[in-house]
Amino acid sequence: MCVGLSARVVRVEDGTALIDASGAQREVSAGVLEDLEPGDFVMVHAGVAIAKITDSDENETDDLMENLS
Amino acid sequence: MSDKTVTLAHGAGGSQTNELIETVFKAHFSNPEFTADDAAVLPVEKGRLAFSTDGFIVSPWRFNGGNIGKLSICGTVNDLSCMGAKPLYMTCAFVIEEGFPMDNLEEIASAMEKTAKEVGVKIVAGDTKVAGKGQCDGVFITTTGIGQIMENAHTSGAFAKDGDAVIVSGDVGRHGCTILLARDDYGIESDVDSDCAPLWGTVESLYSVTNDIHVIRDATRGGVGTVLYEIAGQSNVGITLNASSIPVDPRVKGVCGMLGLEPLYLACEGRLVIVAPQEHADKIVETLRKGKYTQNATIIGHITSEHIGRVVMETEIGTQTILPAPKGELLPRIC
Amino acid sequence: MNENMKKARDIITSYQGKPLRIMEVCGTHTHEIFRLGLRKLLPEQVDLISGPGCPVCVTAIGFIDEACWLALEKKCIICTFGDLIRVPGTKMSLAGARAKGAEVKPVYSPLDSLAIAEENPDRQVVFLAVGFETTTPSACITVKKAKQKGLTNFSILTANKTMPNAYQALVGSADAFLYPGHVNAITGNAVCQKLCNEQGVSGVVAGFTAGELLTALATTIRLLEKGEPFFRNCYPRVVKDEGNLSAQKLMQEVMQPCDSEWRGLGVIHDSGMKLRSEFADFDARIKHDMPNIVGKPNPACRCGEVLQGKCKPSDCKVFGKGCTPLHPIGACMVSDEGACSAYYQYTEHE
Numbered sequence: 191m192c193v194g195l196s197a198r199v200v201r202v203e204d205g206t207a208l209i210d211a212s213g214a215q216r217e218v219s220a221g222v223l224e225d226l227e228p229g230d231f232v233m234v235h236a237g238v239a240i241a242k243i244t245d246s247d248e249n250e251t252d253d254l255m256e257n258l259s
Numbered sequence: 260m261s262d263k264t265v266t267l268a269h270g271a272g273g274s275q276t277n278e279l280i281e282t283v284f285k286a287h288f289s290n291p292e293f294t295a296d297d298a299a300v301l302p303v304e305k306g307r308l309a310f311s312t313d314g315f316i317v318s319p320w321r322f323n324g325g326n327i328g329k330l331s332i333c334g335t336v337n338d339l340s341c342m343g344a345k346p347l348y349m350t351c352a353f354v355i356e357e358g359f360p361m362d363n364l365e366e367i368a369s370a371m372e373k374t375a376k377e378v379g380v381k382i383v384a385g386d387t388k389v390a391g392k393g394q395c396d397g398v399f400i401t402t403t404g405i406g407q408i409m410e411n412a413h414t415s416g417a418f419a420k421d422g423d424a425v426i427v428s429g430d431v432g433r434h435g436c437t438i439l440l441a442r443d444d445y446g447i448e449s450d451v452d453s454d455c456a457p458l459w460g461t462v463e464s465l466y467s468v469t470n471d472i473h474v475i476r477d478a479t480r481g482g483v484g485t486v487l488y489e490i491a492g493q494s495n496v497g498i499t500l501n502a503s504s505i506p507v508d509p510r511v512k513g514v515c516g517m518l519g520l521e522p523l524y525l526a527c528e529g530r531l532v533i534v535a536p537q538e539h540a541d542k543i544v545e546t547l548r549k550g551k552y553t554q555n556a557t558i559i560g561h562i563t564s565e566h567i568g569r570v571v572m573e574t575e576i577g578t579q580t581i582l583p584a585p586k587g588e589l590l591p592r593i594c
Numbered sequence: 595m596n597e598n599m600k601k602a603r604d605i606i607t608s609y610q611g612k613p614l615r616i617m618e619v620c621g622t623h624t625h626e627i628f629r630l631g632l633r634k635l636l637p638e639q640v641d642l643i644s645g646p647g648c649p650v651c652v653t654a655i656g657f658i659d660e661a662c663w664l665a666l667e668k669k670c671i672i673c674t675f676g677d678l679i680r681v682p683g684t685k686m687s688l689a690g691a692r693a694k695g696a697e698v699k700p701v702y703s704p705l706d707s708l709a710i711a712e713e714n715p716d717r718q719v720v721f722l723a724v725g726f727e728t729t730t731p732s733a734c735i736t737v738k739k740a741k742q743k744g745l746t747n748f749s750i751l752t753a754n755k756t757m758p759n760a761y762q763a764l765v766g767s768a769d770a771f772l773y774p775g776h777v778n779a780i781t782g783n784a785v786c787q788k789l790c791n792e793q794g795v796s797g798v799v800a801g802f803t804a805g806e807l808l809t810a811l812a813t814t815i816r817l818l819e820k821g822e823p824f825f826r827n828c829y830p831r832v833v834k835d836e837g838n839l840s841a842q843k844l845m846q847e848v849m850q851p852c853d854s855e856w857r858g859l860g861v862i863h864d865s866g867m868k869l870r871s872e873f874a875d876f877d878a879r880i881k882h883d884m885p886n887i888v889g890k891p892n893p894a895c896r897c898g899e900v901l902q903g904k905c906k907p908s909d910c911k912v913f914g915k916g917c918t919p920l921h922p923i924g925a926c927m928v929s930d931e932g933a934c935s936a937y938y939q940y941t942e943h944e
Contacts, residue, residue: 192726578630
C-alpha cells in the first residue's frame with residue numbers, strides 16, 4: 191500500500207531535503223525527521239522522508255537469518 | 260536570436276509562405292530531388308520497397324537528447340530500417356501553431372537536416388500549415404519515407420521461432436523517462452537523456468553478421484515490453500526473459516522507483532528488439548557493441564513454445580513470473 | 595541470491611508441516627510477491643492470501659462519486675495519486691470525468707498540489723487524501739503548509755484510514771500476518787506486539803526487497819511451526835519499535851479519528867482520519883457544501899470478499915470476463931496492487 195524508495199540525502203534546508211535515488215533527484219519534506227544530514231539514507235513515500243534507514247538490506251537479513259535455525 | 264514568430268500569414272499560401280519555405284525548410288532540406296512542383300519525381304528501382312508514415316506530437320518539443328525534428332526523422336527511418344530497407348526518400352508535413360518562434364522552427368529543421376544527412380535519406384517534398392493559437396501544441400510533424408529493401412532481408416514480427424535468442428540493442432526506457440521528467444509534473448530532476456537515434460546503420464551492421472534474422476522491431480511508444488507482447492502474439496510463441504539481464508540506466512531505475520513504473524513499458528526511440536537464431540546471437544551482440552548507439556546491446560531472453568502469447572520473466576529468486584501485459588495510460592503507483 | 599536468501603528459500607520450499615494461511619496485509623507486498631513469483635516457491639499446504647492493504651482497493655465507491663462531483667459540479671482541479679484515476683465510481687471513474695472536461699492531475703506528492711493551487715488562484719484545487727498511516731503524514735504536512743501560506747483555494751477530500759481496527763476485523767482470517775513495513779515505520783510496533791500478547795495473533799513486519807520478503811516468510815513459517823504466538827520485526831533497518839514520533843504527533847495535531855467505510859469490510863469504528871475543526875477551511879466536504887453522496891457498487895463484484903481473503907479473485911463470476919485491468923468493475927482489478935489485478939496479470943488463464 192505504500193511504495194517506498196530508499197534514497198540518499200543531498201542537502202537539507204528549511205524542512206526540505208533534496209534526495210537522490212541513483213541520479214534521480216527530488217525535493218521532499220523533511221518535516222517528520224529531525225537531524226537529517228547530507229549523506230543520510232531515508233525511506234521516501236509520497237514526497238515525505240518517513241524514516242532514517244540503513245541503505246542495504248544485506249546485514250539486516252544476516253542478523254535475522256542467523257537467529258533462525 | 261530573433262523574436263520573429265510564425266503567423267497565420269505564413270500558412271496562407273502567399274509570399275510569406277514562400278519566405279518560410281525558402282528561409283527555413285529549403286535552407287536545411289536542399290538536395291537535387293527537393294521539389295518545387297506539386298510532387299517529387301523519383302527513379303523506380305528494382306526489387307521491393309518499404310513505405311511508412313508516422314505523426315509526431317511531443318510535449319515539450321525540445322528535450323534532453325533531441326527535439327521533435329530529430330524524432331520525426333528517426334521514427335520513420337527506424338520503421339523502414341526494421342524491414343531491412345535502406346531509407347531513400349522522405350516527405351514531411353508540418354502543422355505549426357501561430358506564434359511559434361521562428362528560431363525554434365529553425366532549430367527543429369536543423370536537427371532534421373543533421374539526422375537525415377547521417378542516414379543518407381533525402382527529404383524531397385514537404386507541406387506547411389499554420390494552425391490558430393491553441394489549435395495545436397507548438398508544432399506537429401508527419402514524416403513519410405520510402406526505403407529499398409535489401410535483397411536478402413526477410414523479417415517480420417511473425418517470424419520468431421522456438422529457441423531463437425531475443426536481443427535488445429541498448430538500455431530500455433530512456434526516452435519515455437526523459438519526456439516524463441521534461442514535462443515536470445512530478446518535480447523529479449535527473450540528467451537522463453533520450454535514446455532517440457536513427458538506426459539504419461545499426462540494421463546494416465546486423466546484416467553484415469547474417470541474413471538469418473527473424474524479427475527486427477523498434478521499440479517506441481509502449482516500450483520493449485509492448486513490442487515483446489506483439490512478437491509473441493504475431494509469431495504465436497512464448498518469450499522468456501532473464502529479469503537481471505535487461506539493461507536499465509540507473510537514473511531510469513531511480514525515476515521508476517520513485518513513481519512505481521516498469522522500465523520495460525517506458526518508450527524508447529532508438530532501441531531495436533532483434534530475434535535471431537541462437538547460433539548468431541553472440542556475434543550479433545559483439546557487432547552491435549561496436550556501434551555508435553548500441554554499446555549496451557545484450558541478450559535478454561529466448562523464444563519458447565511454452566506459455567504461448569505471454570512474456571515470462573525469470574526472477575532474482577529463481578522463479579518464473581508473467582510480465583504483466585501492457586495497459587493504457589502509464590500512471591504512477593504511489594499509495 | 596546470497597547465502598541467506600538461499601537459506602530462507604530452503605526453509606520456505608521444504609516446509610512439510612500442517613496447512614498454513616499467511617496474509618500479506620499490504621498491497622505493495624502483494625505486488626512485489628507477484629512480481630517475484632514468490633507464490634511459486636510455496637509448498638501446497640502454505641497459502642498466501644492478499645489482505646485489504648491497498649488504499650485504492652478499500653476506498654469506498656462513494657468517495658470516487660464525491661471526487662467526480664467536485665470535479666464536474668464544482669469545477670475543481672482534482673489532484674490525486676495516479677492509482678485512483680481509473681477506479682470506477684457508481685457512474686464513472688475520474689478518467690471518465692476527465693473525458694467530460696474535468697481537470698484531473700496525477701501528482702507524486704500532495705505537496706505538489708499546493709504549487710498547482712498557487713498557479714491557479716482563480717480555481718479551487720482539491721487533493722484526494724487516501725492512504726494509511728504511511729501516507730497520512732504527507733496530507734497533514736500539506737494542510738499545515740496551506741494554512742501557513744494562507745491559501746484559500748485549496749482543500750483535501752479525506753478517506754485516510756488506520757490499520758489497528760482493521761487488524762481487529764481480520765483476526766482469525768489467517769494464522770499469521772505479514773505486517774506492512776511502511777505503516778509500522780510510522781506507527782511503531784506496539785499495536786502488533788499487543789495483538790500478539792493479548793489475543794495471540796502472530797505476525798512479522800516485512801520489508802519489500804526480495805531478501806526481506808524471503809526472510810519474513812521464512813521467519814513466519816519457522817515460528818508457526820513452533821506453535822507459540824509471536825511477533826517479530828523483520829524490517830529493522832527501517833522500522834523502529836517506537837515508530838516515527840514526529841509523524842504521530844503531526845497526525846494527532848491535524849487529524850482526528852472517525853468511523854470509516856472500507857470497501858468490502860463495511861464501516862469500521864474509528865478506522866479513519868478526518869481533519870480537526872481547526873483545519874475545517876481545508877476540508878473539501880465542508881468548503882464545498884457537499885451533499886451526502888452514497889455510492890452503489892456493482893452487485894456482481896466480489897471485491898469485498900476478496901479483500902478479506904474469503905474468496906479468491908477467480909471465484910468471482912465477473913473476474914477475467916466483464917472485469918479486466920483494461921475494463922475494471924471492482925477496485926481490486928484497477929490498482930496494480932489489487933489482488934484481482936495481480937491474479938489476472940500474473941497467472942495463466944483464458
